[in-house]
Amino acid sequence: LSYWSGIKILPKSPAPYKEGTSFIKEINGYYEVIKKTDGNFSALFFIPIKADYAFQNKYLHNTFDKDLLSDDNVTIADISDSQVYNIRSVNDSYLFSIKLKPGNINHRFYYFEIILWLLGFLTLCTLIHNICGYLARRGYVFVSFGVLAIFIISIRFINLQYNWPDLSGFEIFNPQLYASSAIFRSLGDFCLNILAACWLSAFIYYNRHKIIKQSPGILASYAIIIAGCTVIIFLASLLLKLFYGLIINSNISFDVTNVFNLSQFSMVGVLMLCFSFLLFYLLNDTALAIAKKLNIPDRNKAYIFVLFIVGATVFTFITHQTSIFYLLVGTFTAIRVYSIWHDDGELKASAVLSLLAICSLISTIKLNNFQEVKELEVRKTLVHKLEVADDPASDELFGTIEKKIITDSTLISYFNASYKNDEYLKNHLQKNYFDGYLSRYDLKIYAFNTSGDPVTNDKNYLLDDFKDMVAYRSIKVSGYFYHDNDAVAFGLQSYFAILPVHYNNANLGTLVISLQSKPNISPTTFPELLVNGESKSNTEFNDYSYAFYSDGNLLSQSGRYIYSLKNTEFLHGLNNRSLKITHLAEPKWYKPMARYSHFIYNPNKRNMIVVSRAEDPISESVTSLTFFFVTLLVFSGVVIFASWLWTRIRILSIRNKKIIWNFRINLERILYRSRIQFSVVFTVVITLLLIGVITFQSISTQYKDQQDEMIR
Numbered sequence: 001l002s003y004w005s006g007i008k009i010l011p012k013s014p015a016p017y018k019e020g021t022s023f024i025k026e027i028n029g030y031y032e033v034i035k036k037t038d039g040n041f042s043a044l045f046f047i048p049i050k051a052d053y054a055f056q057n058k059y060l061h062n063t064f065d066k067d068l069l070s071d072d073n074v075t076i077a078d079i080s081d082s083q084v085y086n087i088r089s090v091n092d093s094y095l096f097s098i099k100l101k102p103g104n105i106n107h108r109f110y111y112f113e114i115i116l117w118l119l120g121f122l123t124l125c126t127l128i129h130n131i132c133g134y135l136a137r138r139g140y141v142f143v144s145f146g147v148l149a150i151f152i153i154s155i156r157f158i159n160l161q162y163n164w165p166d167l168s169g170f171e172i173f174n175p176q177l178y179a180s181s182a183i184f185r186s187l188g189d190f191c192l193n194i195l196a197a198c199w200l201s202a203f204i205y206y207n208r209h210k211i212i213k214q215s216p217g218i219l220a221s222y223a224i225i226i227a228g229c230t231v232i233i234f235l236a237s238l239l240l241k242l243f244y245g246l247i248i249n250s251n252i253s254f255d256v257t258n259v260f261n262l263s264q265f266s267m268v269g270v271l272m273l274c275f276s277f278l279l280f281y282l283l284n285d286t287a288l289a290i291a292k293k294l295n296i297p298d299r300n301k302a303y304i305f306v307l308f309i310v311g312a313t314v315f316t317f318i319t320h321q322t323s324i325f326y327l328l329v330g331t332f333t334a335i336r337v338y339s340i341w342h343d344d345g346e347l348k349a350s351a352v353l354s355l356l357a358i359c360s361l362i363s364t365i366k367l368n369n370f371q372e373v374k375e376l377e378v379r380k381t382l383v384h385k386l387e388v389a390d391d392p393a394s395d396e397l398f399g400t401i402e403k404k405i406i407t408d409s410t411l412i413s414y415f416n417a418s419y420k421n422d423e424y425l426k427n428h429l430q431k432n433y434f435d436g437y438l439s440r441y442d443l444k445i446y447a448f449n450t451s452g453d454p455v456t457n458d459k460n461y462l463l464d465d466f467k468d469m470v471a472y473r474s475i476k477v478s479g480y481f482y483h484d485n486d487a488v489a490f491g492l493q494s495y496f497a498i499l500p501v502h503y504n505n506a507n508l509g510t511l512v513i514s515l516q517s518k519p520n521i522s523p524t525t526f527p528e529l530l531v532n533g534e535s536k537s538n539t540e541f542n543d544y545s546y547a548f549y550s551d552g553n554l555l556s557q558s559g560r561y562i563y564s565l566k567n568t569e570f571l572h573g574l575n576n577r578s579l580k581i582t583h584l585a586e587p588k589w590y591k592p593m594a595r596y597s598h599f600i601y602n603p604n605k606r607n608m609i610v611v612s613r614a615e616d617p618i619s620e621s622v623t624s625l626t627f628f629f630v631t632l633l634v635f636s637g638v639v640i641f642a643s644w645l646w647t648r649i650r651i652l653s654i655r656n657k658k659i660i661w662n663f664r665i666n667l668e669r670i671l672y673r674s675r676i677q678f679s680v681v682f683t684v685v686i687t688l689l690l691i692g693v694i695t696f697q698s699i700s701t702q703y704k705d706q707q708d709e710m711i712r
C-alpha cells in the first residue's frame with residue numbers, strides 16, 4: 001500500500017477486487033468498489049453504501065450513507081426477496097437490490113402529504129374566520145365568538161378523541177417528552193392549544209369595540225368590571241399553571257442559563273411562552289376597552305381592580321406560595337390602562353419596553369421557582385436510589401444478559417484455553433454486558449473448574465462460598481443472579497451470579513460474577529461510542545454531590561463538594577427532610593453569592609444522606625432575565641412588523657365577483673421622516689440580529705468540535 005486517504009476501510013491488497021465496478025461487503029459495511037489497473041499500479045475507490053457494524057448505539061447505526069439516503073425505510077434485499085428494486089452503476093452494471101422495510105414510511109412523501117393537509121386546513125380556517133368576521137360586521141358579535149370557539153373546540157376534540165389527523169410521527173407529539181393531562185398530552189398538543197387560544201383571542205380583540213355599543217347601567221357596570229377583573233386573574237393563574245405543568249411534567253431542559261444545552265423543544269416551549277404573553281395582552285386590552293365604556297367613575301374601577309390584585313396576592317401568602325406574580329400582573333395592566341385611557345391604546349416605545357421588562361421579570365421569577373420544585377424532586381429521586389438496596393432496573397437487565405453471557409464464545413474460549421487471561425475476559429464482559437446502565441457497579445470475576453477449584457488469579461474464594469451465600473443470605477432476582485443482603489452496607493448494593501459454562505453438552509466449569517455498587521454519578525467505564533446498545537447514563541445527577549453519614553461519621557462521598565469527616569453542619573432527626581444553604585468560604589469575585597444547597601435526609605436515627613448542588617442565584621437570575629427580555633423583544637418586533645404589513649400590503653381584491661391580483665404596499669400615511677427613522681432602526685436591528693446569529697452559530701460549532709475532539 002503506497003497511499004490511502006480514507007479512515008472507514010483499509011484494504012490489505014487490491015487482488016481481491018475485480019477490475020471495474022463491483023459491490024462488496026467488508027467488516028464494517030457495504031461498498032461500491034471502482035478499480036483501475038495500469039501495469040503494476042492499481043487505484044481503488046470505495047463508495048460507502050450501508051454501514052454494518054458489529055454493534056449499534058446512539059453514535060453507530062446500520063443505515064445507508066447519508067449522502068445516498070436520509071430515510072431509513074429501505075434495506076439491502078436478499079436473494080429470496082421478490083419485491084425488490086435493482087440498483088445499477090453509472091455504466092449500467094448490476095450492483096445490489098433493495099427492499100422496503102415493513103412498517104416504515106417514506107418521510108419525503110409523508111411531509112408532502114402533511115403540507116397538503118395543512119394548506120387545506122388553513123384554507124378551512126380562513127373560511128371560518130371570514131364567516132365569523134362577516135357575522136361580527138352584521139352586528140352578531142357574540143354569535144361570531146361562539147361560532148369560532150365551537151369550531152376550534154370541535155377540531156381539537158376530533159384530534160384528541162379520534163387521533164385524526166394522526167400526528168404521532170412527529171417527535172414533538174411524543175408523550176415521553178411532555179404529558180400533563182388528556183388535553184395537554186404532548187408538547188405538540190400544548191402548542192396547538194396555545195395557538196388556537198391566541199387565534200380566538202386575536203379575533204375577540206379585533207372586535208373588542210363592538211362588544212358594548214352603549215354604556216350599561218350602574219349595577220350592570222359594576223357586575224361587568226368585577227367579571228373583567230375575575231377573568232384577568234383567572235387567565236393569569238391558568239397560564240401560570242399551564243407552564244408549571246410544562247416544566248414539571250416534561251423531560252425538556254428549560255435551563256436558559258446554559259443556552260447550549262437547550263434543544264429545539266426547549267425553544268418551542270419559550271416560543272409558546274411568548275404567544276401566551278400575547279394572548280394575555282389581547283384579552284387584557286379587550287377587558288380594558290370594555291371597562292372604559294362602563295358608567296362608573298374611573299377611581300372606583302381602579303379600587304376594584306387593586307382589591308382583586310391584593311386579594312390574589314394575600315391568597316398566595318395564606319397558601320404558603322408567597323409570590324409577587326399578581327402584583328406584576330397588576331402593573332402590566334396599569335401600564336395598558338394609561339395607554340388606553342390617555343393615548344387611545346397606542347403603543348409607545350417606553351410602554352413596550354416596560355411591558356417586556358415586566359414579562360421578563362415574571363418569566364425569570366416563576367421559571368426559577370418551577371425549576372427549584374423540579375430540582376427538589378430530582379434530589380428526592382437520587383436519595384431514593386441511594387437509599388434503596390435493590391435496583392429493579394438492574395434486576396430486569398440481569399435476566400436479559402445472563403442468557404447471552406453463558407453462550408458467549410469468548411467465555412467458552414477462556415475455559416478451553418490453557419492460559420487464562422482474566423483481565424481480557426473481564427474487559428470483554430464489561431464492554432459488552434456491564435456498561436451503560438450497569439456501569440454503576442464494580443465488576444469482579446471468579447472462574448472455577450468442574451471440581452469447584454478456582455482457576456483465576458484471585459483464589460480467595462471457593463465455589464462453595466458462593467453457594468453458601470445463596471443458601472443463607474441472598475435473594476434470587478433472575479435465573480442466575482442473586483442479591484446479597486448481608487453484604488449490603490448503608491448506601492451500597494451487591495449482586496452476584498453463578499453461571500454454568502457448557503460447550504457441546506460438556507461442562508467446562510462455573511463463572512461467578514460479583515457486582516458492587518460504586519458512586520452513583522460516576523461515568524461509564526468505556527466511552528459510549530464503544531457501548532453496544534443505547535446507554536442509560538445518569539446525566540440528570542451530574543451536577544450533584546452526595547455523602548453517607550453513619551453515627552455522625554462520613555462513610556463515603558462523591559462529587560465536587562468536600563464533606564467534613566465528622567457531621568457538624570447538618571441536622572439530624574428521624575425521617576427528617578430539610579434544606580440547608582452554605583456559602584463558599586472564598587467565592588470568586590464574579591460570583592459573590594455562590595453557594596451550595598444541601599438536601600438532608602435521615603432514613604433512621606443512625607444514618608444520613610446529604611445531596612448537594614452548587615447554586616449562583618444572582619448570575620442565574622441576571623442571565624435568565626436577559627434571555628427572556630431579548631427573546632420577547634424579538635418576538636414583539638416580529639408581531640408588530642407583521643401587523644404593520646397586514647394593514648398595508650394588498651395582494652388581491654374581489655370586485656364584481658372577480659379576483660383581481662394586485663400586489664401593492666400602502667405607504668401613503670407614513671411621513672417621509674418616519675420612513676427614514678424606520679429604515680435606520682430596521683437596519684440596526686437586522687445587523688444586531690445577524691451578528692448575534694453568526695456569533696451563536698460560531699460558538700455552537702466550536703463547542704460541537706470540542707465535543708467531537710473529546711470523543712476521539
